[in-house]
Amino acid sequence: MAKKLFVRTYGCQMNVYDSARMADVLAPLGYAQADAPDGADMVILNTCHIREKASEKTFSELGRLNLLKQERRAAGGDLTIAVAGCVAQAEGAEILARAPYVDIVVGPQSYHRLPELIARAARAGGQVLATDFPAEPKFDHLPEDGAAPGPQAFLSVQEGCDKFCTFCVVPYTRGAEYSRPVAAIVAEADRLARQGALEITLLGQNVNAFHGEGPDGRAWGLGRLIRRIAEIDGIERLRYTTSHPADLDEALIEAHRDVARLMPFLHLPVQSGSDRILAAMNRRHTAADYLRSIDRLRRARPDIALSSDFIVGFPGETEAEFAATLDLAERVGFAQAYSFKYSPRPGTPAASMEDRVSEEEKAERLERLREVLERHRLAFNRRSVGRTVDVLVERSGRKPGQLIGRTPYLQAIHFDGPARLIGRILSVEVDSAHGISLGGHAALAAEAAA
Ligand code: 5AD
Numbered sequence: 001m002a003k004k005l006f007v008r009t010y011g012c013q014m015n016v017y018d019s020a021r022m023a024d025v026l027a028p029l030g031y032a033q034a035d036a037p038d039g040a041d042m043v044i045l046n047t048c049h050i051r052e053k054a055s056e057k058t059f060s061e062l063g064r065l066n067l068l069k070q071e072r073r074a075a076g077g078d079l080t081i082a083v084a085g086c087v088a089q090a091e092g093a094e095i096l097a098r099a100p101y102v103d104i105v106v107g108p109q110s111y112h113r114l115p116e117l118i119a120r121a122a123r124a125g126g127q128v129l130a131t132d133f134p135a136e137p138k139f140d141h142l143p144e145d146g147a148a149p150g151p152q153a154f155l156s157v158q159e160g161c162d163k164f165c166t167f168c169v170v171p172y173t174r175g176a177e178y179s180r181p182v183a184a185i186v187a188e189a190d191r192l193a194r195q196g197a198l199e200i201t202l203l204g205q206n207v208n209a210f211h212g213e214g215p216d217g218r219a220w221g222l223g224r225l226i227r228r229i230a231e232i233d234g235i236e237r238l239r240y241t242t243s244h245p246a247d248l249d250e251a252l253i254e255a256h257r258d259v260a261r262l263m264p265f266l267h268l269p270v271q272s273g274s275d276r277i278l279a280a281m282n283r284r285h286t287a288a289d290y291l292r293s294i295d296r297l298r299r300a301r302p303d304i305a306l307s308s309d310f311i312v313g314f315p316g317e318t319e320a321e322f323a324a325t326l327d328l329a330e331r332v333g334f335a336q337a338y339s340f341k342y343s344p345r346p347g348t349p350a351a352s353m354e355d356r357v358s359e360e361e362k363a364e365r366l367e368r369l370r371e372v373l374e375r376h377r378l379a380f381n382r383r384s385v386g387r388t389v390d391v392l393v394e395r396s397g398r399k400p401g402q403l404i405g406r407t408p409y410l411q412a413i414h415f416d417g418p419a420r421l422i423g424r425i426l427s428v429e430v431d432s433a434h435g436i437s438l439g440g441h442a443a444l445a446a447e448a449a450a
Pocket residue numbers: 050167168169269271309310311340341342343344345
């Protein structure tokens with residue numbers, strides 16, 4: 001009988017991608033994926049360290065899994081518990097000490113070793129820890145034939161980060177920047193296309209720092225990689241995330257100009273509109289540099305829409321500096337954005353900076369920033385009304401007969417149609433705009449019926 005594997009994923013799309021790869025690595029061992037921990041033989045928590053209280057949440061989830069494990073053992077079975085992801089990387093030893101029922105702690109660089117780690121844990125009947133940064137990159141060891149991805153697929157092209165923004169744990173949990181070779185990426189994209197993917201999102205913590213070795217032996221940038229992947233038959237849509245403003249080069253901007261399949265939407269985190277705060281964050285660009293990049297992008301691709309990340313209440317942020325962030329948000333007019341209160345991550349330089357902004361002040365600034373961001377998002381969504389947009393149909397909606405898909409701008413849109421349209425790209429006319437989604441109807445009856 002097949003063993004059951006349940007993977008719970010927290011955090012970014014890189015983790016979603018890694019969770020799928022872990023399932024691929026374990027499939028040859030007879031593990032089939034389950035959609036809940038009850039009844040599973042193995043549970044992996046793929047954790048995220050970027051949010052506040054990440055490790056506390058991990059420990060409380062582990063406590064619940066331990067109860068399940070004890071029940072299972074009382075009934076003569078067992079449950080293998082593994083912790084993966086960035087909390088595993090950052091706090092591996094502490095997890096093993098505080099949660100002795102955890103069998104395996106595995107960092108993001110060691111997922112290809114899961115079969116060996118499971119065997120070791122079973123043999124030793126004890127805990128195993130794999131959180132070192134090996135010399136060879138993990139991508140070389142992951143299986144080539146993964147499970148079918150569905151119409152929307154992720155492809156990891158780059159991992160780690162050398163930017164060392166002073167608030168961020170990623171350079172410590174994911175390690176140094178590493179780009180996969182172009183040939184390996186193209187082979188994976190070919191496979192995804194053959195398996196039916198219509199849209200590929202190229203992933204990396206700092207994806208536009210990509211500089212993978214090309215077939216010509218030279219380092220290729222992300223712009224060149226995008227042009228190559230856009231040639232693959234069947235790949236109708238390309239995206240990439242997450243980018244750093246300082247790594248947005250001319251070749252990438254030209255790709256936005258020339259490659260029709262590259263969606264006119266870019267997530268480009270700015271974090272702050274104040275030059276002093278940007279410098280304290282070690283962001284390596286000014287507000288003016290950012291605005292100039294946006295201008296160049298808009299000249300290259302006039303219909304491009306922008307998304308961003310913001311942090312309010314970074315240590316020492318004054319009211320005037322926060323006002324510069326509001327001003328930048330007004331000027332760019334983001335189609336959507338994420339905003340966070342600064343919170344210290346142990347071990348990062350900002351965590352030991354003086355002059356903390358009070359929690360009340362942070363909350364108040366967050367609210368004011370969100371008012372601006374929401375207003376622009378709604379205005380952006382409203383401008384879609386009356387237009388006909390290409391929608392990649394992803395799934396059925398909550399109401400019977402309803403479908404949900406994504407526009408080129410990643411807006412969720414719901415409309416009526418039969419479930420067999422899932423996995424296709426359709427023309428949909430937008431009828432209404434809400435805070436976070438659009439409503440519409442399939443524009444071409446003939447196409448919908450085909
Ligand atoms: N505090 C608040 N927000 C943070 N982010 C990363 N680290 C922190 C932190 N210490 C946010 C940044 C980043 C996004 C993924 O999470 O805005 O772009």
